[in-house]
Amino acid sequence: MQDQTAHSIKLQRYYKYHSTIYDATRWSFLFGRQQFLSSLPELMSQPRILEIGCGTGNNLQLLEYFYPDASITGVDLSEDMLEKASRKVGNSKELNLMQFRYGSEGPDWDPFDLVVLSYSLTMIGENIDTILQHVHEDLNPNGYIAVIDFHDTPFKWFRRWMWHNHVSMDGTILPMLKKYFTEEKVSLNKAYFGFWKYFTFLGKRS
Numbered sequence: 001m002q003d004q005t006a007h008s009i010k011l012q013r014y015y016k017y018h019s020t021i022y023d024a025t026r027w028s029f030l031f032g033r034q035q036f037l038s039s040l041p042e043l044m045s046q047p048r049i050l051e052i053g054c055g056t057g058n059n060l061q062l063l064e065y066f067y068p069d070a071s072i073t074g075v076d077l078s079e080d081m082l083e084k085a086s087r088k089v090g091n092s093k094e095l096n097l098m099q100f101r102y103g104s105e106g107p108d109w110d111p112f113d114l115v116v117l118s119y120s121l122t123m124i125g126e127n128i129d130t131i132l133q134h135v136h137e138d139l140n141p142n143g144y145i146a147v148i149d150f151h152d153t154p155f156k157w158f159r160r161w162m163w164h165n166h167v168s169m170d171g172t173i174l175p176m177l178k179k180y181f182t183e184e185k186v187s188l189n190k191a192y193f194g195f196w197k198y199f200t201f202l203g204k205r206s
């Protein structure tokens with residue numbers, strides 16, 4: 001586990017520049033997001049949805065589209081990423097953006113029907129057990145967790161390069177998700193013919 005304040009400062013610095021090129025570049029390696037979100041289950045009317053690490057807000061836009069009557073909250077620790085998100089989706093009662101580091105800080109909010117983590121768990125740096133326990137507490141008893149993220153790579157040098165970019169690609173997250181949540185649907189997918197794998201996980205609070 002890393003020193004969280006230091007990690008958070010590093011990420012905020014990293015995204016000061018990367019927020020400016022994020023949307024133009026990430027389509028080429030953050031695969032599967034739109035398809036995954038479009039496959040999520042129907043929710044009760046006026047659901048409460050949380051995206052942790054919402055970045056520049058692409059998924060928030062999609063969630064708004066797929067769940068038009070939802071109340072959606074996007075949190076991110078990077079002010080620069082949130083600024084981009086706010087230009088896309090605004091900041092209203094129905095779509096609320098909040099800046100803080102999920103895991104160690106956070107409001108005492110009402111539970112959510114769906115929590116989405118898209119390419120953020122592998123960057124979060126904290127003890128993943130702690131994060132997943134928080135998600136568990138933040139979900140309604142029948143709530144869903146939907147995660148899409150990097151899984152692993154056969155290339156050590158690439159894992160190191162990703163680590164240098166604050167991403168941990170060690171294949172440990174999927175088994176932990178299965179420990180905390182009841183699995184509904186899982187997929188493991190190859191990117192660039194197996195250069196790395198990414199996974200999707202849909203689970204229920206167990």
Ligand SMILES: C[S@@+](CC[C@H](N)C(=O)[O-])C[C@H]1O[C@@H](n2cnc3c(N)ncnc32)[C@H](O)[C@@H]1O
Nearest residue numbers: 053054055076077078081101102118119120124
């Ligand atoms: C790779 S981006 C993914 C953004 C978006 N979910 C997407 O799919 O495009 C990871 C985001 O997670 C945020 N993040 C990392 N750790 C976080 C934490 N503990 N709390 C809130 N946001 C965090 C980063 O600032 C960054 O914007």
